[in-house]
Amino acid sequence: MPNPKRRHSKARRDKRRAHDALAAPALSECPNCHEAKAPHRVCPRCGYYKGKQLINV
Amino acid sequence: MQHNRAGRKLRRTTAHRLAMFSNQLASLMTHERIQTTVSKAKELRPLAEKLITTAKNDGLAARRRVYRWIPDHGTVQKVFERIAPRFVDRPGGYTRILKLGPRRGDAAEAAILEFVDYRFEPKEKGPRKESLSDRARRMSGGRVETVRKKKPEGEEEAEAQEAPKKPSKKTKPGRSEPAKAAKPAPKKGPSRTGPSKRGA
Numbered sequence: 218m219p220n221p222k223r224r225h226s227k228a229r230r231d232k233r234r235a236h237d238a239l240a241a242p243a244l245s246e247c248p249n250c251h252e253a254k255a256p257h258r259v260c261p262r263c264g265y266y267k268g269k270q271l272i273n274v
Numbered sequence: 275m276q277h278n279r280a281g282r283k284l285r286r287t288t289a290h291r292l293a294m295f296s297n298q299l300a301s302l303m304t305h306e307r308i309q310t311t312v313s314k315a316k317e318l319r320p321l322a323e324k325l326i327t328t329a330k331n332d333g334l335a336a337r338r339r340v341y342r343w344i345p346d347h348g349t350v351q352k353v354f355e356r357i358a359p360r361f362v363d364r365p366g367g368y369t370r371i372l373k374l375g376p377r378r379g380d381a382a383e384a385a386i387l388e389f390v391d392y393r394f395e396p397k398e399k400g401p402r403k404e405s406l407s408d409r410a411r412r413m414s415g416g417r418v419e420t421v422r423k424k425k426p427e428g429e430e431e432a433e434a435q436e437a438p439k440k441p442s443k444k445t446k447p448g449r450s451e452p453a454k455a456a457k458p459a460p461k462k463g464p465s466r467t468g469p470s471k472r473g474a
Contacts, residue, residue, distance in 0.1 A: 258375045259386075266372060269396055 282313055295321055300344045302369075303353050307388035315371045315385040322387070326368045329358035360391055 245256040249265035259266040284291055298318055302308050303325075310318070321343065328339050332354050341350050361368050370390050377384035404412075 255375050258373045261375060264396075269394065 282317055284314060284317065296343055296345070299325065300346060300349055302387060303344060303349050303357060306357075307386060307392050307394075309374070309384060309386050311377075312371070312373060312383040312385040315387040318387060319369050319371060323366060323368055325353065326358055326361055327366065329353045330362060332358075357389070360389075364390075 243256060244253040246252070247254045247260040247263060247265065250260060250263040252260065252262045254260045254262070284294075286294065294314075295318060298308060298310065298314065299322060302318070302322055325340050325343060328336050337350060337354060340353055341347070344350055344353065368389055369387055372386040372388070374384040374386060376382065
């Protein structure tokens with residue numbers, strides 16, 4: 218079986234991880250309750266999306 | 275690469291997938307609004323719209339075409355007589371998909387598929403339904419003591435067995451440590467030595 222010949226240095230390890238950063242979720246403000254919510258989704262707090270729609274809270 | 279292969283498999287066999295669509299279409303026509311996932315809603319919408327368009331021109335052939343998807347005569351009748359007439363002036367676009375965000379359980383993107391003229395009526399929230407623990411509290415008139423688990427009960431018994439022995443046979447070898455003796459005691463059989471003086 219092939220095995221690693223050399224230990225990877227910290228620099229190699231960290232360079233590999235340079236693109237692993239997590240992105241913050243995109244959020245928009247609910248026009249009805251002004252809570253942060255996912256864009257293009259029904260507001261999970263007040264149930265509004267272009268007018269009342271869901272049963273919530 | 276997925277070229278020239280439209281549609282989602284939804285991790286089902288063809289028969290399973292078609293059966294599911296059939297069920298969902300029947301539910302949509304019955305309830306006018308169904309909650310599902312975004313992927314399923316997107317697959318379902320063209321099917322639902324085609325059924326409505328078919329139902330705009332009533333006739334035996336049209337009814338049979340709709341019946342192929344919705345094998346229930348009552349529901350088919352509703353599609354032709356109560357749903358399709360509402361959309362005679364609308365050239366397609368009878369349904370809409372509302373995205374709800376990740377659902378609890380499997381975090382799948384949930385969605386509602388509904389007819390565009392669906393009228394949602396917000397439900398007034400009534401008083402909270404009495405739960406079983408609420409009921410227990412009411413019946414007992416106040417505090418409810420938590421029922422003790424079985425394990426500590428067995429240990430108590432072992433202690434009770436050990437208690438009368440300790441003062442009398444103190445000098446017996448091997449019985450000097452009550453903590454060690456307490457563990458194998460419950461295996462021999464419960465309370466062979468009778469009730470303890472300490473407990474009474």
